[in-house]
Amino acid sequence: MMARKSEGLGERSKKILEFLVSYQEKHGYPPSIREIGNHIHVESTSLVDYYLNQLQEAGYIERGGRISRSIRVLRTLDGQTPFKQAFESAKTTVERVAHELISIPLIGRIGASYPIPMPESDVPYFDSLSTVEVAQSLLPNKEKITDLFALEVEGESMIDAMINDGDIVILKRAEVAQNGDMVAVWLTRDNETTLKYYYNERNGYVRLQPANRTMQPIIRPEKEVQVRGKVVLVLRQFKSH
Amino acid sequence: MMARKSEGLGERSKKILEFLVSYQEKHGYPPSIREIGNHIHVESTSLVDYYLNQLQEAGYIERGGRISRSIRVLRTLDGQTPFKQAFESAKTTVERVAHELISIPLIGRIGASYPIPMPESDVPYFDSLSTVEVAQSLLPNKEKITDLFALEVEGESMIDAMINDGDIVILKRAEVAQNGDMVAVWLTRDNETTLKYYYNERNGYVRLQPANRTMQPIIRPEKEVQVRGKVVLVLRQFKSH
DNA sequence: ATTATATTAGAACAAGTTTTCAATGTCAAT
């Protein structure tokens, strides 16, 4: 016993599979069993049925029982996934990739001596100078992207935050901050913008700590410190010469 | 005479057209007339046939006479062309977007006291720890992406280059540099890695200038300075607390 | 040779499916 077990697919099955794909491509709907039989020069519908069952067993096609022209090709010989599936797959890929590339409005500059420009809430950046494209993976998980905006740093006043002229900082709009956040603040007494680590000392004072540990912190009363956003990412591009 | 001439399509025709598309998407083959009728709550097949003829007249569908489930949608209400064309369009979109999001291998760490790990040329990073996703727009025009690699900065030795612990630097492989490039170099005499601006003084010496202008440059003989790459981008991520 | 299984044919049947037709309802314009 044990006759040759169908290694792979027979010639006819292959031909049927190809025909299914080409017919669908050409007509927009699948062929009937008799049409298949005609193509492989087989008169009897039962034989075609026989082959189709094989193809189904092997996972190449799917059949909707008793329904006319209801053969669906799941995969082809070369592993290609035809049509619907390929389309779906492409679609999800588009969505995924598109989702992973975020456009953040570059709404202005930030420097020591002038206030931080703020984007209008919700009304998404019509007047943005340009946008900065950033991969989602570089940003904190699931930030609402509408809360993000970018500023270009002007001048060297942020050097103690390790941020230099020309750097791009990406911020999340915020009025309050947690201890340890890198924040953009406006100091009312000093009339100055700065980027520092934020620590709320429980005595009504706020300590603003430079990133560079060798430098001294700034300590101000809470009401003199206006938080404008949390820094989520800093970008520094270098031109190649 | 001249009764209301069908302006556009009737509600039912529209519904049928939508159904045709969604059914085909879902099942992989077109619906029968009865199934259509069922969907729009119409018992008589002849009425559905009537609507289908209209749709055909209007050029929305094509029918294979007497053949079961042989309706092909040519165009939809919003002018979209289903199937193959949509697939092609989606595919190109995928390719375009995917092209704008680049995966750069993160191949190790960089610190003052140990050499710069280098990726094998061409052999694309099998052993990369992970990858950094970056928008093409942030990189210099048309860099060969295979020449790019990323390193995570360890320690605070690069502070004078305004680069801190945890920062990610993206480099382009290079053995020589132009004046003004920010480069990653290995100093053989000092046994040290550093990131500095590169200036070749024509007297056989190289001046390595910190980004922070208040600091003093390092000057070394040309042969003691091994350029490993040009810095093209620095990323600093902040966790939100 | 024998046996079990794989392959093929043909026909008949049942179910699925589209067409056709005659009849009737609807509605705006005459």
Added chain:
DNA sequence: ATTGACATTGAAAACTTGTTCTAATATAAT
């Protein structure tokens, strides 16, 4: 009210299509 194009119905007819059954033939292992 009458007309006539459009819309709708139900049912029968005609055709397409998938399934099943029986039987015949081939093929490989025993």
